[in-house]
Amino acid sequence: MAIGDTIPFTSIPWIDALFVVFAGVTLLAGLLVVTMRDIIRCGLAMMVAFGGLAGIYVLLGAPLIAAAQVLVYIGAISVLILFAIMLTETKDAPSRLVFQTQAVPAAVAAVLLAIVTMLAIVATDWGELAERLTTATDELARVLFADWILAFEVVGVLLLAAVIGGVFLAKRERTDEAERPR
Amino acid sequence: MIRIIGTTILAVVFIVLLGLVSLATGGADSLDAYLTVATLLFAIGMFGFLARRNAISMLMSVELMLNAVNLTILAFGAFVEGLAVSGSVIALMVMAVAAAEVTVGLAIVIAIFRNKKTPLVDEYDAMRQ
Numbered sequence: 001m002a003i004g005d006t007i008p009f010t011s012i013p014w015i016d017a018l019f020v021v022f023a024g025v026t027l028l029a030g031l032l033v034v035t036m037r038d039i040i041r042c043g044l045a046m047m048v049a050f051g052g053l054a055g056i057y058v059l060l061g062a063p064l065i066a067a068a069q070v071l072v073y074i075g076a077i078s079v080l081i082l083f084a085i086m087l088t089e090t091k092d093a094p095s096r097l098v099f100q101t102q103a104v105p106a107a108v109a110a111v112l113l114a115i116v117t118m119l120a121i122v123a124t125d126w127g128e129l130a131e132r133l134t135t136a137t138d139e140l141a142r143v144l145f146a147d148w149i150l151a152f153e154v155v156g157v158l159l160l161a162a163v164i165g166g167v168f169l170a171k172r173e174r175t176d177e178a179e180r181p182r
Numbered sequence: 183m184i185r186i187i188g189t190t191i192l193a194v195v196f197i198v199l200l201g202l203v204s205l206a207t208g209g210a211d212s213l214d215a216y217l218t219v220a221t222l223l224f225a226i227g228m229f230g231f232l233a234r235r236n237a238i239s240m241l242m243s244v245e246l247m248l249n250a251v252n253l254t255i256l257a258f259g260a261f262v263e264g265l266a267v268s269g270s271v272i273a274l275m276v277m278a279v280a281a282a283e284v285t286v287g288l289a290i291v292i293a294i295f296r297n298k299k300t301p302l303v304d305e306y307d308a309m310r311q
Contacts, residue, residue: 019210020201023219027200028193030223030246034230039239046242049223053249056219059210060260065273072277077245077284084288085238088301099233100304106232114225121217122207126261129213133266135259143267144274151271155278162282169289172296 019059026052037098039085047078061134216257224250235302237291241284248280 006013029049033042050073057066100106144152204222207214223246230243252273259269295301298308 013210015210016205019215020198020205022201023204023215024197024199024201026219027204027222027226028196030226033242033246034226034234034239039236042239042242046245049246050249053253056216056253057256060216060256061266062256062260062270062273065256065270065277068274068277072281073245073249077281080284080288081238081242081245084292087292088238088295090300098235100235103233106229109232110225110229113228114221117221117225118207118218121214121221126213128263129261130263132211132260133263135266135270140267140270144271148268148271148275151275155275158282159278162285166285166289169286170292 015059018055022052022055022059024052025049026056035098040082043078043082043085046081047074050074050078059132061132064135064137064140213257213261216260217254220250220253220257223247223253235304237294237301237303238288240303241287241291244287245280245284248276248283252276 003014007017026049029045029052032045033049036042036045050069054066054069054074057063057069200222204215204219207218209215227243227246227250230246231240234240234243255269255273255276259265259267259273291301294306298306
């Protein structure tokens, strides 16, 4: 490695610093997604959260998944959601009331879930853990197209069905509306 | 200008704070730190799904939760011997299914919007009337 394992002049490892940045960006952007008033900005914050997650995936030794995250989530799903936001924009949006009446119980439930799960994570003895393993892309391809080939094909059919279903559902039914009196 | 600088400083402070909270359960070389990030992200997504009024906001929260689960799968794959490749494959499958889910979900939201002229879910009360 050209640069050392730790940040120069300190004893902080690079990986810890990168993890802090990526995790912080992801969580802050996630919080902004669920709390901001303007929904377009929520969509943009969601792209930032996905980007931070892609960074964490790289730290976890899964570079192919990180690339897929950037392509699928930042590239495709975010654009789809932004288009849907623009299609469903009403005159009175952004609405003054962002949250429903059950927002406070929902917040309590979310905090409780986080606390309980974190306690469980800390309390659990995971046994013998490996060092951070890296997934080699060629090995992944071999496993994907040998052991998981049925799941791969089924996912392909599912995507086709989803595309056809999405087009059918979102299609404007002009002829019906013109003929049928309301 | 001051406002921009202030917001930037606040964002950096928050980022470091949230990151350190995640790191507190162990360094970046431990499984616990990644699981903590996933937990917090899942809780955030759950809050958003339960609390937001806009249907598309709810779909975005579902995406956050799916990503949190994906992160869990990849974290276990990276730290448990013999799971790494299968974990990556499962993460890819989850991504594909999430793409299908968001396609159909947004199509349904747009179809409802065409009838009701609003994206707010608490006004979808046709069954009650």
